Amino acid sequence: MSATERLAALGIVLPTPAKAVANYVPVVIAGGFAIVSGQLPYENGQVAVTGKLGQEVDIAEGVRAARLCMINVLAQLQASLPEGLASVAQVVRLGGFIAATPFFTDAAKVMNGASDLAVAVFGDAGRHARSTIGVASLPLDGAVEVEGMFLLR
Template identity: 70%
Template sequence: MTVLDRLIELGITLPQPMPPVATYVPVTVVGNLVTVSGQLPAIDGKVAVTGKLGQGITLEEGQHAARLCLINVLAQLETTLPGGLASITKVVRLGGFIAATPEFSQHAVVMNGASDLTVAVFGEIGRHARSTIGVASLPLDAAVEVEGTFWLG
């Protein structure tokens, strides 16, 4: 089963990628290594989950936001790479940034929204290294931001 087949099975349609909100490119390829800049939990080009975990945003909403971010990472890959998602042979690393209050401590659980979807979409090659960091704020008041590093085969 291909990655695109798995997306269909999961009921996911990849959106048009959101353009950068500052001076950077969304995807960089160096040799076989692909890096996707941080993606926000956007739907139709608008941030769908704003605010902070621990202050109005529930754990479940945070996980949903992380999942949306990962969908936007996938959209960047599909539209940028000549072979699209089919050219990915390994998910190397995900990085997650969680806007949260100082008391919030379940950043890793929030990021599971992205990690679990990665494994569901890519299977065994989707198992990855990961960092998850709590931050005071994110661009456009997003609750979560996710970046990724991938290997081309």
């Protein structure tokens, strides 16, 4: 099954990609890779999950936020690559930033929302290296931000 077919089977329709909110571009293609800038948990044009993990956001809502971020990463790829998601040969790396209180230690569980979706969409080619970092705050009070690096065909 292709990535697009897997998305359809999951009932996911990719949204219109979010525009950059500062002085950067959403995707850079260089050296056979696509690097996607950090994406927030947008849903229906708004940041859907705001606040901090360990305070007003629980783990389940954090996982949902990470999944939404990954959907937005995929939307950026679909819009930026000549053949859309069919251009992706491998998910190389995902980076996750989790807005959290100083004592929140389950950031890896939250980031699984993005990682699990990468594997569901790309199969074994979705298995990737990953960093997950707890941070004091994120743009627009987003609870999670996800960035990625993808090897192209």
